[in-house]
Amino acid sequence: MLRPLPRSRIEGLRDPDRGLSYAVVLERRSRHGPNDIAETPPGGWLDLARETARDPMLWFLLGASGLFAVLGERAEAVTLLVALVPFVAMDAWLHRRTQASTAGLASRLATSARLVRGGAEAVIPSVEVVPGDLAIVAAGEPFPADGLLVAGEELHAEESALTGEAWPVRKAPLAELAGPEIEPRVDSIHWGFAGTRLLTGTAKLRVVYTGRETLYGEIVRSAAGGRRVRTPLQEAIANLVAVLVAAAAVACIVLAWVRLRQGHGLVDALLSGLSLAVAALPEEFPVVFTIFLGVGVYRLARRRALVRRAVVVESIGRVTCICSDKTGTITEGRLRVVGDHPAPGTSSGRLRLVAAIASPAEGGDPLNEAISTAVQPGTELPPRVATFPFTEGRRRETVVARERPGVLLAAVKGAPESILPSTTLTAEEQAVWTGRVDGFAAEGSKVIACAWREIDESAWAGGEPDRGLSFAGLLLCEDPVRGSVPEAVRVAREAGIRVILVTGDHPESGRAVARRIGLGAGAPEVVQGDDLEERLNRHESGTPLTFDVVARAVPSQKLRLVRALQAAGEIVAVTGDGVNDVPALQAADIGIAMGERGTRSAREAAAIVLLDDDFRTITGAIAEGRQLFRNLQKSFAYLLAIHIPLVATAALIPLLGFPLLYLPVHVVWLELFIHPTALLVFQEIPLGDRMRGPPLGRRTRFFGTGGWIAILTTGAALAVLVAAGYAHSLGEGNDVAHARAMAMAVMSSASASLAAALSLLATRMARIVALATLGLAALFVQTPGLAAPLHLSPLHANDWLAALIGGAIAALPMFGWAARRR
8 A cells, every 4th residue: 555645744854863843843733733543523412412303203203192192092102202212222322332433443542652852752642743753662562643664673563453454564664755756655564553553673653644644543533424324214104104194184183174064063073083183193103113123133133143223124134235354254363274285205293393393482473373273282392592583585484493402403484485495496396386386375375385404503603594494395374264154155145145355465365265255156356455446436326346356455445445336326234343444334334343353443333243253144134134124014014004994984984974983992992903913913034044035225115016006905995894884884773883893893804804914824923913803803892891881882793794704805905915025
């Protein structure tokens, strides 16, 4: 990665021992501000309350609850107030998440810095560092800001916070700026970055960028600037509720006015309006949505996926593309020796012993740790006499150990191109081994060559033995792919979901991992981060991006990739475990963090945290999201189909001059079986990770044309049946109680039939609710002691038969729609 360097910031400061004067420090601090990399985002609980108050769903619930309280329906009022809790809690949780995410980002930063100022060294708070300062950073310490390395030897840094890769990164001082450019671009090998730490050596860092201008500061701004966007379903429910509330208000006023003009009196007019209000208010829709989301959160938790925002359960079903980090997500995140190829005459045990001797345990080098654990347990290594550490120039590491009295063993490991020429192999033999090395490297393995030589201790002068070595063979090291990933990728592909591997690693390593997990049909297309920038600059919005792997990616490129995919119409899920993944996790439609290996910042920024770090859990979560969408569709279809006849007959029959069909107690009775049916009957679960049909996508309509036709046809048919049954029963002897009982029987039969048609009685709960609805209706209507307080009278057998047959026939369109969707 190349980064621009403004010459104005280091003009006259090329001397690696010269620091700033205090006068210059004051001037630069006033110009550039404090080195405050992790600023606290503005806004407190007052801002949270202001943002929450903009949600129309909140005001609907409050208004509806108040109206029910005025009407005396305390149970409904309390239910709606309880439904407020999840909405307010979600906003509070998001507010806390942003604060905690920023705190997590700040936890990796230096709190103090050792600087050269005024000709002397001083330790000061890192917030006081300014561009041009000369910082001295020792091994194990974090860099206080972004700057150029101007002095130091054998420097290695740990940059996983920015790159996602846990391996040490070689660093080297910048000798001289080339070219006359005002802002030359300098390779990252010469930079030290805030949020990363020095592993080896002591470095002198000339500070160039501080605070928000550092790469880490850009990540913090992305985390603090994340915003919540309402899901398509939330928008649809809010719009539906607003329309229904407005229509109900108008209908209630009109009905009350008409009844009054018809001469029915003020009490009758008020009763008509209030009954219609209770029947027409659509409080079930937000309640059902909230409860279903809660059930989805519980089910995902059982799948080892912790949901940070309940609405994510609905959103994840719409995912069309997964951008996955490699290290720690697709792979296990640790090097392992996966194979060896000893030279002729050398055993596998001898090869691994030589490699272990050449791998000092000190320093925390992941490669040395992997090799040390690859030898047979209980093997004792000979005591070391001298060590010649790995350097980028030599690309090998040598350890001289005392094998036995008077005899030393020089064990060497390193890059094959460095080791092979130092051995006694012929040119032809070296060519054969080089070919094998190339083959292993193409498969994604890190190839380590090993060699050895015995030395007479009395003849050894103390230098590094680098000639006449006996070739021991090759070790193959890999960061293994998690066992469940290939199957999870296959499931995603069959469900129409793309998987793009995004890594800061070498392109060939990315290609090999992608091939192992099945991306690109065995021939994955790889693009490097810098090339990705050019491709995205040429990319036309709305057209697909076809590559499978992005290698050498930096945080800004991951973020831009996510936005480009979203612009192309994709619903993007991003997985990650490091601070470097935070911007992409924030920008994604669904951010998914690893719970075991993930940093606190990644977990706080994500919408979902995988407790088992298993990529397969993602496909299971998507399957749950798709099933939730189907469950909500069926529940809302039921509510609409049953409310159409309820509201239509509650309004039209009184408007036509007939006695009131529903008194408030009848509406409450109907709501008592409507609520359980909507909430309990349609809680189906997916079969494993199976995902039926294509991805839902961003623009998937909640009901298609077929769904609306089925809902309206069923609703209209039921309205006609209820009205006809009421009018027929009323005409037999003007028995209003009998007519109302007939209407209640038809509505009860319709509810049970709709529950059976939409659920296909696939669950035990569906069967129980359908039977209970019919049983309770028969109990209340046919028991004189219960029917009289309800202003009903018992029905005849032929009345019940007509009601059952009519409800079943009216539900047939819904049965056909539901059957086509299975």
